[in-house]
Amino acid sequence: MPAAMEKQIEELKQQLEKQCLINKELQRQNKDLEKRLTEKEKLLQQLQSQYHDLEFPSQTGNEIEPEVRKSRAAVIASEPIPENLEIKRARVKKNVSETSLIVKAIQKNDFLSRLDDEQIAMMVDLLKVSHFNPGDEVIQEGSEGDSMYIVAAGELSVTQSGRDLRTLTSGDVFGELAILYNCKRTATVKAKTPVHLWCMERQTYRSIMTNKSKKKREQLVGFLKTAHTLKDLNDVQLSKIIDSMEEVKYQDKDVIVREGTEGNAFYIILKGEVLVTKNVNGHEKQIRRMGKGEHFGEQALIREVLRTATCTADGPVTCFSIDKEVFEETIPVEHLELFDDSKVMQEAQAPEKSSPSSTLRLKDLIPVFYQEGRYQGDPVTLGVGGFGRVALMTTLPHGKYYAVKRVSKKHIVAKRQEEHMLFEKKILKAVQCEFIVRLHGAFKDTRYIYMVMEFCSGGEIWTKLKEVGRFDEPVAVFCTACVVEAYAYLHKKNIMYRDLKPENLMLDVKGYIKLVDFGFAKELVRGEKTYSFVGTPEYMAPEIIKNQGHDFAVDFWSLGILIFELLAGSPPFSSSEPQKIYAKILDGEIRYAPYMSEAAKSIISKLCRPRPGQRLGNTKNGIKDVRHHRWFSSMNWHKLRVGQLEAPTARLIRKGPCYINFDRFPDDQTKAEEEFSGWDRDF
Structure with a gap:
């Protein structure tokens, strides 16, 4: 062979060897990267499972929004609000620079900046001052929080598991989630220097907000009653109108309505003064002045009229306004004395046909065990939540399967959820609806209460959604239609659900959807509002976050969020930090993916309107409007109700042992402490 060759x-050969070495090095780096990636993912999952507690905003600028909700949603159980907690605390006078510091701090905070001017003014008014010395601990990681703070002066260090996170200085806000609900602190905050803080407790904040909202509603109802056109409406209808009205602000000299133009809105003055003028021989002649509580433009609501005068803002003015189209959606104009509420009430009070009581006994139930896999021989756990575990059980003679929910009584008392538990049992006992899970029996011992439920062998929609990423439209339409049927049944019985999310939707053997978990359901008289802070952050309606009082309309908001999550794989408002979720919800801007159909975008945007009175499902035709929306044009509602539709979800259900469609959970041998307060006497 020639030497050259x-x-x-x-x-x-040398090049090849070199290439081999490079490849090896690349593989090693790849492995390393993969390992780091797995570790990162693990960490991310841990963080996300704790995310509802996260209370310290990350340094902005380098935040990448999570595209997909990977962990189950955190749940917030409402605490009872003292109905008439009067604020007895001496109000702390604040000078101009203190007020300015507080307002600036609120304005740069993601969540607090979304409160309205009045709410911000009340916060400023009620903040009290605390002093800490260097080394003092203001917040301890892992403890339960009930106060938020604004730094007036000094420096504090924020640490998590001993790691320094950041330094807080004058004008910084921390701990703000605690004024919404009882949450675990996720970091420790210590004074580095002598520190002055402005602080507020949750009970104070919620009581002011609630009382303020109630008073404002009462006042608005009073104002509406003075309008001639509306005098025959009952409180339920007036409440509906208030839910549909928008707040509008005008500057000095702004013309609000102009004489001779077509009228299409009605206004109530909330703040400021309005001048009413008429054109007489080419000159504007002042007729009168109107102030707070007075209204104008009511004729426009019921007939085609031209404005008979011009109304101009004299100084800054805030009005509450409703336009004709929205009004007609809210109140059927044909007969303004309107629908008779007594029928609805009688129906609600008719005694429930309770389900035939079975002769099932707790001691007849035996656990089902895993047949294979790493938990082989352990009892099957179908789900684990903040409030307990759900186990798969069977009865020997007829081999029927049941899902048995077991909740620690001590935990219920600690979280003040006694009422919710009793109500959940009461509802489930009374309902007989194909789209709601059945309760076969309820039992208790000294440690737990047990609810023996129908077993839905198809598993959770949450698990299926995670497996496939996102649902095709026909699957999403079918799932949502089942929820609409469950809503129609519950709302007719004056029950709101308040906890819609994929985790609470189960598939039965045919692929039909059933609603489970009624821990947050509540009975509500039409026209009334309730003020608890309750639900799952991503699914919460703006009026809950703002403590404005809410009703059945929150269920339609969450329906819009559900449709979005089923089609996109994650909800429209998400972040690893709850305060960022709330801020996004209050901004209300939904970004749709390019693959979403026009009809889907339309139904989501109509269900997720910020004003509850304008939401699809909550206007005068009620839930019918949801069924008639074009997104459901292919749905045969009658066939769905009688179970004759082929469920497109059926193909998501795996074949195998009865627990094949559920995530697997290790067994837990620990026992809850005994609890003897007796709250469960009637359970």
């Missing part, structure tokens, strides 16, 4: 071969 040998040399070439040698060179090639």
Whole structure:
């Protein structure tokens, strides 16, 4: 072989060896990257499972929004609000610079900046001052929080598991989630220097907000009653109108309505003064002045009229306004004395046909065990939540399967959820609806209460959604239609659900959807509002976050969020930090993916309107409007109700042992402490 060729071969060999080494190094780096990625993902999952507690905003600028909700949603159980907690605390006078510091701090905070001017003014008014010395601990990681703070002066360090996170200085806000609900602190905050803080407790904040909202509603109802056109409406209808009205602000000299133009809105003055003028021989002649509580433009609501005068803002003015179209959606104009509420009430009070009581006994139930896999021989756990576990059980003679929910009584008392538990049992006992899970029996011992439920062998929609990423439209339409049927049944019985999310939707053997978990359901008289802070952050309606009082309309908001999550794989408002979720919800801007159909975008945007009175499902035709929306044009509602539709979800259900469609959970041998307060006497 010629020398030149040998040399070439040698060179090639060397190049190959070099390439091999590079490849090896790349593989090693790849492995390393993969390992780091897995570790990162693990960490991310841990963080996300704790995310509802996260209370310290990350340094902005480098935040990447999570595209997909990977962990189950955190749940917030409402605490009872003292109905008439009067604020007895001496109000702390604040000078101009203190007020300015507080307002600036609120304005730069993601969540607090979304409160309205009045709410911000009340916060400023009620903040009290605390002093800490260097080394003092203001917040301890892992403890339960009930106060938020604004730094007036000094420096504090924020640490998590001993790691320094950041330093807080004058104008910084921390701990703000605690004024919404009882949450675990996720970091420790210590004074580095002498520190002055402005602080507020949750009970104070919620009581002011609630009382303020109630008073404002009462006042608005009073104002509406003075309008001639509306005098025959009952409180339920007036409440509906208030839910549909928008707040509008005008500057000095702004013309609000102009004489001779077509009228299409009605206004109530909330703040400021309005001048009413008429054109007489080419000159504007002042007729009168109107102030707070007075209204104008009511004729426009019921007939085609031209404005008979001009109304101009004299100084800054805030009005509450409703336009004709929205009004007609809210109140059927044909007969303004309107629908008779007594029928609805009688129906609600008719005694429930309770389900035939079975002769099932707790001691007849035996656990089902995993047949294979790493938990082989352990009892099957179908789900684990903040409030307990759900186990798969069977009865020997007829081999029927049941899902048995077991909740620690001590935990219920600690979280003040006694009422919710009793109500959940009461509802489930009374309902007989194909789209709601059945309760076969309820039992208790000294440690737990047990609810024996129908077993839905198809598993959770949440698990299926995670498996496939996102649902095709026909699957999403079918799932949502089942929820609409469950809503129609519950709302007719004056029950709101308040906890819609994929985790609470189960598939039965045919692929039909059933609603489970009624821990947050509540009975509500039409026209009334309730003020608890309750639900799952991503699914919460703006009026809950703002403590404005809410009703059945929150269920339609969450229906819009559900449709979005089923089609996109994650909800429209998400972040690893709850305060960022709330801020996004209050901004209300939904970004749709390019693959979403026009009809889907339309139904989501109509269900997720910020004003509850304008939401699809909550206007005068009620839930009918949801069924008639074009997104459901292919749905045969009658066939769905009688179970004759082929469920497109059926193909998501895996074949195998009865627990194949559920995530697997390790067994938990620990026992809850005993609890003897007796709250469960009637359970």
